[in-house]
Amino acid sequence: MGSVYIQIVEGNPQLRSLLGWHLQQANYGVVQSADIRHAREVFHNRQPILVVLDSDLPDGDGLEFCRWLGQQKQSLVLMLSARNAEAEIVAGLKSGADDYITKPFGMQEFLARVEALLRRSRTMTPPASLEYGPVKTDLVQRRVRVKEEHIDLTPQEFSLLYVLAQAGGSPLSRSELLKRAWPDAIDNPRTIDTHVLSLRKKIETDPRQPSLIQTVRNVGYRFHLDRTSSAQLLMSSPSTEAVPQHQQLSRI
Template sequence: MHQPYEAPGTPRDPGARVLVVDDDPTVAEVVSGYLDRAGYVVDRAGDGPAALARAAAHWPDLVVLDLMLPGMDGLEVCRRMRGQGPVPVIMLTARGDEDDRILGLEVGADDYVTKPFSPRELVLRVESVLRRTRPVATPGLLRAAGIEVDPSARRAAKNGTELALTIREFDLLAFLLRHPGRAFGREELMREVWGWDFGDLSTVTVHVRRLRGKVEDDPARPRLIQTVWGVGYRFEVPGDGS
């Protein structure tokens, strides 16, 4: 765990600021060390109030956030940070219980890692999430059913009103808009949107539910992001005859 870190040959943001929030000083030190050697500027906090203060002083590009914190848990810290501005969050949890992972995703965490974990894997997760925050040169806007997505600016709107989407919600919406009428399984969405060849498929389910809550007129009766039983999901353009 304390071996010198050899950074993988993947793109990263030089000098990107990562806030590590964990009340276990050993975990915080190891994680911070690996991130520092990977080229990130690292801030540390041992509890929720300290994390909020750190973020207010130097807004991070990404937060590695422990779920179980004294006083104010990671879910509340995530909610309060997201109330101040958009920021990617990778949640750490010592529990393997699916409910805890889903709770983290429900409050908007972009990824999660279950303790004990490999620091190298965490660095790769950080790189993956940050890579998806960068504007990309994608030609043209994506438009359908009152939804407009600008991949280059990473902005989305519904009927002219901007949507507050997390990184993964944005990527999921953009991917579905690029393939209207086509059904995708959860495994395929995880591979194409998250870039994972394996993982907890409930991650996809939770993000679809959250995205429906933001783009559907009635999320309980979705017209745009439809469930295809036995397959997965598809983006349906009303009135296209399909």
Template sequence: MTTAIVHVIEGNPQLRSLLRWHLSQLGLEVGLAAGLSEARQLLRSQCPSLIVLAIDLPDGSGLEYCRWLQAQDLAALILMISARSSEADVVAGLQAGADDYLKKPFGLQEFLARVQALLRRQRPQPLSRLEFGDLVVDLVQRRVEHHGRAIDLTPQEFSLLYVLVQAQGQPLSRSDLLQRAWPNAIDNPRTVDTHILSLRKKLEQNPQAPQLLQTVRNVGYRFTPEAMATRLAVS
């Protein structure tokens, strides 16, 4: 059975290390982030089962990050931790997308019990592997192969491909792609066009007549439904 991955996003270095140690004792793989920027970088390299998310972070709000995570359509559950303890604060956290809310200070035994309870009811895993002819896209390992040869994609190129694949053939506008695939706010839609061209050069047999990454006039781009038809179930 695959080891569950937990991301701990907490600004306090002592608490961050303490939580990592105790989670590791449960046999969990733990990734750490001190703020939102590190959290988004970590998310590009690992697909977690659970995210432990503090509300107050050095570079932004955990509530906003939680809302952003919901837009990514991830399978990860979210345990929000915060010193904000009013009923309104708890409601705000749950409405932002958290699956559970734990008030600081908390006992470690209660924290671990909450983590284990969440992992037991983890959401169904999303598509993890897609095959289209000789093209294989591994969404968990963030790896692409063609004819058994690894294709070198930048983290941003893979994020863009990931979002398009997750849309399951539905066209997405440039604005949608900027919001979902880019970790930081960008207001230049042509950035999407540049990355699409780069992806086509690496993935398409004929980039001038693309089959996988199609342009939808007056809308944006889509990953073709024919590719989605051959998707494989999560093992």
């Protein structure tokens, strides 16, 4: 189980360390975060199979972060909370948590819930396709359609679009996009600009006034999820460019 990463997002340092120690004793890989800002960074870098999430964090609402995690479609969530009223538990589960445990709790119960969630993850079938507003991505064939029209993207363009879309409308810096969408280490952030320009030429009505992939000043780029923008999209004709098999990316 050493290759299975569990992320702990807990503001209490004593509890965070205690949970981490017990999970490590059970041979899980563990990454820890004390706040949402760090949790997002760690999540992208480690891609945990399970996130143990406190509902109350020093820099934001754990329920909001749980909803963001749900948009990533990658991890299960076990929510920890001192809120034990029925309405609060329901709110936590509706935010996307796969399980909810109230504080204080016993360590054996905690480990049993973790094991139960991981058993569930082993039976989950990965999605064959994802939809983000007007954009549909086929994860098996690595193809993109916009309003049912096929858009011919290179493997790298596909990965960049996928990462932007999975951010759920949140802006991503150029360095973050390089880490998440490129298979090899690249230290030239302007590479992102070149590929964004290429994507815009294929899916935007007017690449000079993009409605789907938007520039965020002093940050980077975001994928605009407003469905009203879909009417402005242009269906590009399939490119004749062939991408050699050896250039296919090993990950999305």
